[in-house]
Amino acid sequence: MTTIKEETTLITIFGGTGDLANRKLYPAIYRLYAKGFLKENFAVIGTARRQLTNELFRQQVASSITSIADKSQIQEFVSHFYYRSHDVTNQESYKVLLDLSNELDSKYSLKGNRIFFLAMAPTFFNEIAVRLKSEGLVDTEGYQRLMIEKPFGHNLESAQELNDALGLAFNENQIYRIDHYLGKEMVQNVSAIRFANPMIEALWNNRHISNIQVTLAEELGVEERGGYYDNSGALRDMFQNHILQVVSLVLMDYPLSLDKSDIRAEKVRLLRSFDVPEVDEVNNFFVPGQYDANPEDATKYKAYRSEDNVDPKSTTETFVAGKLTSHSDRWNGVPIYIRTGKRLETKKTSIVIEFKNDRPNLFDDSNEQISNTLVIEIAPNESISLNINVKVPGQGLVTQPTVLQTSADSVDPNAPEAYEKVIHDCLRGDATYFSHWDEVALSWQLVDRIYEGWATHPTSLPNYASGSTGPEAANELLAKDGFKWYPLS
Incomplete structure (x- = not known):
């Protein structure tokens, strides 16, 4: 029997309005919430180029879990979700993201634990990883982990270049290369x-x-x-x-x-x-x-x-x-x-x-x-x-x-x-x-x-x-x- 241990973390999803986030990630996070692995001490930030309010973003998340969720839990669950419009190439966007991350860390007692999920085009992986380091988003007392969707490169040369870039901000033990199989x-x-x-x-x-x-x-x-x-x-x-x-x-x-x-x-x-x-x-x-x-x-x-x-x-x-x-x-x-x-x-x-x-x-x-x-x-x-x-x-x-x-x-x-x-x-x-x-x-x-x-x-x-x-x-x-x-x- 699985032991239920509540986890404490801030999950930031780059590509938070995309198909992967809506079809897979939000339902998966909800299931962890419904089973008790996530309770009070967690928050999720969704980022994308689109302009959305927190309220509209929460409506989107709620729609993605309607078919699987207990209706009495939906509003409490989505209250942990926040949105920021984000340009992955713009330094100011990361400063705004840092301020929100620190604010949520304090509000939900997250102990500096941070997961960054890159649910977007691989062409931006290098840029995001370097910016997360340079703008201080990984400078916390807790853990920092990077989750990456495939493809990891197009051949060995490009994969090596990507890995070298990620290594500027994260060590190998912090990089979680996803193969959903x-x-x-x-x-x-x-x-x-x-x-x-x-x-x-x-x-x-x-x-x-x-x-x-x-x-x-x-x-x-x-x-x-x-x-x-x-x-x-x-x-x-x-x-x-x-x-x-x-x-x-x-x-x-x-x-x-x-x-x-x-x-x-x-x-x-x-x-x-x-x-x-x-x-x-x-x-x-x-x-x-x-x-x-x-x-x-x-x-x-x-x-x-x-x-x-x-x-x-x-x-x-x-x-x-x-x-x-x-x-x-x-x-x-x-x-x-x-x-x-x-x-x-x-x-x-x-x-x-x-x-x-x-x-x-x-x-x-x-x-x-x-x-x-x-x-x-x-x-x-x-x-x-x-x-x-x-x-x-x-x-x-x-x-x-x-x-x-x-x-x-x-x-x-x-x-x-x-x-x-x-x-x-x-x-x-x-x-x-x-x-x-x-x-x-x-x-x-x-x-x-x-x-x-x-x-x-x-x-x-x-x-x-x-x-x-x-x-x-x-x-x-x-x-x-x-x-x-x-x-x-």
């Missing part, structure tokens, strides 16, 4: 499945596992994000952060403890163990894709190049499949397959562990049998299932596959949503499920190499129909190793 309950459950079950951990190695598959499939296209996505692509948008973070949790070695530093150390060690292909070998390990119109329903499923704010000749990938290999003692020889893409046949995020089947078959070859697989489904349904073979009831030793699965009822409906979890972790100073700079740098090294290889040996795009499972080359990637993708549906 790490806030998902089933992602964090990976550690429990492994380390709380010695039987499973004993099998978690190359002696017993034949291959691992991580899938983040999306049914939707780029929707209104065409402008952003065409400058990003699936590799930067999903692989560089979400997928590699999930993979590192699945494959990392047994940590000395569950302390954040020990877990981070093992994740970094795992990422360093990945083999980075030579430029001319990239296409043997990584497959790009771009969705085309569906010939059976081009109206519903149009081509990526026909989406709003997308270059009609775009070569941006909306899909990527890859094969990772590790030279660690635990995983040497085990292929780790990843895939992510838009406009696929269904939405699914899953981790599939397929165990080896290298013993002679004692049963009749006509018996229907499957390889043992452990499937952790993260979305849209949260579940854990184990595929095994059992005897068919009746006479004779006839087998059939069956699934042992957690029931939907076992998932706590009050379990924290991802942003609620990451904000609460930041309040507590727990950086376990945030990305350390070493992880970010290692992931960009791999991504930069993949892009270099694709640029040297480009693939003809588009190469898969909307509503399909992706390009055929993704299937061939596994087929040449004698494997196939676990079904999406």
Whole structure:
């Protein structure tokens, strides 16, 4: 049972009128309030260029939580919210923000504890961090923590420049790089499945596992994000952060403890163990894709190049499949397959562990049998299932596959949503499920190499129909190793 400990803090949100703040941050902060983690001693400042009064801003916050809030709590909750119009490039704006921060610190007895959440375009991250330092907003007796949304850079060089700039105001232990996938309950459950079950951990190695598959499939296209996505692509948008973070949790070695530093150390060690292909070998390990119109329903499923704010000749990938290999003692020889893409046949995020089947078959070859697989489904349904073979009831030793699965009822409906979890972790100073700079740098090294290889040996795009499972080359990637993708549906 979770212990309720009230946290004391001032949260300043840069981009306080934006979509992220309204859809995710304010509901997450309210849930923490409703559960008692935030009570009297907290305040929130929203900033943006728009001119708003405190009253109008509070109305906006109230509207964002109406569907989840106890109506009797709304007015008291939003009374802790304040607004200031802010120009991130203007020194005077920071002086006004400092005065309000100090005023609220005194009013709510916040002990100088401050969290700065950058929910706006990354182009302003450097400027904001430097100004927070130069104008004294981080000069308090309490803690100062910086929460940053992805993307963290566009490549290794830009990520390094950003990290250097943030380092002028905050040290590494104060920077919380958000990957909301790490806030998902089933992602964090990976550690429990492994380390709380010695039987499973004993099998978690190359002696017993034949291959691992991580899938983040999306049914939707780029929707209104065409402008952003065409400058990003699936590799930067999903692989560089979400997928590699999930993979590192699945494959990392047994940590000395569950302390954040020990877990981070093992994740970094795992990422360093990945083999980075030579430029001319990239296409043997990584497959790009771009969705085309569906010939059976081009109206519903149009081509990526026909989406709003997308270059009609775009070569941006909306899909990527890859094969990772590790030279660690635990995983040497085990292929780790990843895939992510838009406009696929269904939405699914899953981790599939397929165990080896290298013993002679004692049963009749006509018996229907499957390889043992452990499937952790993260979305849209949260579940854990184990595929095994059992005897068919009746006479004779006839087998059939069956699934042992957690029931939907076992998932706590009050379990924290991802942003609620990451904000609460930041309040507590727990950086376990945030990305350390070493992880970010290692992931960009791999991504930069993949892009270099694709640029040297480009693939003809588009190469898969909307509503399909992706390009055929993704299937061939596994087929040449004698494997196939676990079904999406």
